[in-house]
Each structure stands twice: as structure tokens, then as C-alpha cells.
Amino acid sequence: MKEIDEFLTIFKYYKANKPKPSSQNVITVEDERHYDKVIRFALKQSDDARTQRLGLKKMEKWHVYTFQSHPGLYLIRNPFTSLGQRYWIRKCLEDYPRKPNRTNIDNEINLEDWWQACYVDGASDQTLIKKLRWTTLGYHHNWDTKVYSEDNQSALPRELAELTDVVALSLGYSTFKPQATIVNYYHMKSTLSAHTDHSEVNLEAPLFSFSFGQSAIFLIGGQDKSVTPTAILLQSGDIMVMSKESRLCYHAVPKILLASSSPWNEEVNHSLGEISASFKYINQPEELYSNMIKNTGDEWNRFKDYVKESRININVRQVLNESQNSLAGVVFNS
Ligand SMILES: O=C(O)CCC(=O)C(=O)O
């Protein structure tokens, strides 16, 4: 007997505009109506000297949640400062889509620098701006074969590796190694259909997913599509971590919603944090701070315009097993 695709039923429900779907069953972690579905989680450490330099608040201010229906799934509810959000949004637009990283646009046009090409003589090319749907960094995700390969990779940005390391350690994942990243760019009508992320050799390592800009309804179900998925609201600054039993669950984004607030546009107050912090990946931590504080006034305007009607998701994965240094000789299951 063919199993019923419960996932698709719920996906279509939230994707539809008419009738407008109810938000009653969409879990908003801080909403007390959902207190029976959500559990507060105590972090494994009190702070990390690197937090403020990376645009994060001190860990004592973080709110971390787990989900009754999904062991291994964590949501860190916006631990970023306003300037921190701006820093990461800008990285995703100005730096990460640059060559040698890959983007969906490469199949159509050969662009060294997408963001620069979007603004010629001060005018914006809205068609080109809207064209970018993904960028891959580190080991490049191959969208057709779903197989990573040793000769298909670019460097993983050091600041992104550092950020993920801080988050991983806060949850007790001390051996996590960031090796592949997909940045997804969504506009108000974009969706991402049901899938599992199973291309990595190491499926035990958690997956870290950062959201910025407009909000999303995120669906997470079970290891097959017969399981009715749970709907969770992801807002700007939220970090979702898929680990253990949740790592291989079907998930999707059926809907982008206008954010109820714009934390990236809030009052700017950001302190440098501990000067003595030692970094694992970054060689020049001073640059982090100068790049963080420059995102005000005119410098910030183009990025601010972009996120007014877009959502950016960065997801970071470990590809290799603990004992591996490369993919040489690795046979994939497909
Ligand atoms: O946009 C999201 O929140 C999810 C993205 C995702 O699942 C993926 O890139 O594999």
C-alpha cells in the first residue's frame, strides 16, 4: 500500500494564499500558547570570549529551545546584536556569492562578482538582484548528483567557521568541523520543497542553520513523508540546529512571511567584547570589529533594501568523519 504523503498536505496548506493558512499551529518558541511543545534548554557553557566580535550577544542572554516532538532539534532565538545581523547579511550578499564560490547564476552568466554587477552607475538591476537563489562554499553541494567531491570545493570563510564553532560548543558539540555551506536566498514567493540532507559522509554531525531578514514557516517531519510535520516560525537571527534523531528528518520552507519586527534595523549598540579572545580560524580578529561597525547610514542602505523583501538562510555542515582528512577514496551511497 502506498503511504500517504502527509508532509505534502501540510506543505500545500501553508504555501496557499487562499484560504490564508492559520498561524495557530505554527510554533513561535517564545509564545506561551506553545509551552507544552517547547522546552527551554540550558547551555553547556556560560560564555565564549569570541561572541561579541562575531556579532553575538553574550551567552547569558541567549534563549535556547528544544522541541517535544523532535529530539535533537534546537532553536537559538536570535542571539545576534543588530549590528551582528547586518554584518552577516552583508557577508551573504557582498562576499559569499563571489568567485570562486558557486551560485545558481553560474549556469546562465559568468559573473565574477554578483553584488557589484547588481549596481552599475549607482542604479540597481532588480532582475539580477532577484536571480540569486543559492551560493555554495567549502565542499560544493552538487544539486544534481547530491555528491560532494574533493576537486569541487572553495575555501569556507573563516568568520563563518568561527561563528559555527562558537554555536556548536555552546550546545556541547566540541568536535564539529564546518566543511560545506549553502546560502539560500528567498523572496516573498519562494519556497523550498521537502527534502532530507543526507549527502554528507558524516550524518552524525549536527547541521547549523542561520536565518536573516524576513521570516519563514519551517516544516520538520520524520524520516519518511508519512509523518505529519511540525510548523515552526523562523525569524531573523534564529539559529536552528538539526542533530541526532532530527538530522535526517524531512524538512521544507512552504512560506516566507513579512517579519513582525526588523531586529537588523534596531538601535546600534555593540561592544567590542574581550580583546584577549583567542580565535580558532580567524587570523585578524581586529577586522571583524571594523567590518561590524561600518554597517550604518549609506553604507548599509543597499543591504537594508535587499532584506526588506528577502530572507537569507546560511546552513553549515560537516562532511567528513572524524578520522578523515579528505574525500579521496570515499564511496557514496547516493
Ligand atoms: O531555509 C531554510 O531554513 C532551510 C534550508 C535547507 O533546508 C537547506 O538548504 O538544506
Ligand SMILES: [Fe+2]
Ligand atoms: Fe535542508
